[in-house]
Amino acid sequence: MSFHDVRFPTRISYGAVGGPRFSTTVQILNSGFEQRNINWAQARREYSFDISPSRGEDWTTVLNFFHARRGRAYGFRLKDFSDFELAEQSIGTGDNSTTEFQIFKRYIDDDELAPPYDRELKKIVADTVEVSVDGTPLASGWSVDETTGILTFDVAPVTDADIAVACEFDVPVRFDTDLMQAAIPGPDIHHWQSVKLVEIRI
Incomplete structure (x- = not known):
C-alpha cells in the first residue's frame, strides 16, 4: 500500500503556496513561430510551505508524520485551502x-x-x-x-x-524529499523551510 489515508495537519499546512501545474512542450520553429504540445491530460498540483518556527507539540507532530510516511515512500491527504x-x-x-x-x-x-x-x-x-x-x-x-x-x-x-x-475533498500528495533538512536556531525552536509536496495520481 503506497498511500496512507491520513491528512497532513491543517494547522501546519495552512498557508501553503501552490496549485495546478500542466506540462507543455514548446518548440520554437525556424520561422519564430511556436509549436506547443500538451503532455498531460490532467494537471498535477505542487505545494511548498515553511515550518518556521515550530515548537514543542507541532514539531513532534511533523517529525512523527515524516517518519511514518518514510519520506517520499507513502502518499497522504492534503487540504488545499485554495480549492477544497x-x-x-x-x-x-x-x-x-x-x-x-x-x-x-x-x-x-x-x-x-x-x-x-x-x-x-x-x-x-x-x-x-x-x-x-x-x-x-x-x-x-x-x-x-x-x-x-x-x-x-x-x-x-x-x-x-x-x-x-x-x-x-483533499488532494493526494507525497513529500518531494527523503531528507528532513531542519535547522535548530535555539532551544525547542525548529525551522524546516521550502517543504515541497507533489500530487500523486491514484
Whole structure:
C-alpha cells in the first residue's frame, strides 16, 4: 500500500503556496513561430510551505508524520485551502441501470474558448457529501467511497435523472524529499523551510 489515508495537519499546512501545474512542450520553429504540445491530460498540483518556527507539540507532530510516511515512500491527504469544495454540481445522468458514478469537479472557461476541464475527486472528506437527484436531496439510498470518490446508489437512478453532488475533498500528495533538512536556531525552536509536496495520481 503506497498511500496512507491520513491528512497532513491543517494547522501546519495552512498557508501553503501552490496549485495546478500542466506540462507543455514548446518548440520554437525556424520561422519564430511556436509549436506547443500538451503532455498531460490532467494537471498535477505542487505545494511548498515553511515550518518556521515550530515548537514543542507541532514539531513532534511533523517529525512523527515524516517518519511514518518514510519520506517520499507513502502518499497522504492534503487540504488545499485554495480549492477544497465542490459546490452542487451534476456528475451524471441516470439510465435505469448504472449505480456507480465518479465524483468530479468541472472547471468552466467563462469565455467558452476551451472545453470544460473535469477533475476526478478521489479523496472525499467524510461527512461532507450531499446528493440530490433531479433537484431532490437524498438522505439515504446511496453511499460514497471516500478513498476513490465513487458514489453508489442502492437502486439505479431512472433514465435521464440528473445526479448532483456537493462535498469537500483533499488532494493526494507525497513529500518531494527523503531528507528532513531542519535547522535548530535555539532551544525547542525548529525551522524546516521550502517543504515541497507533489500530487500523486491514484
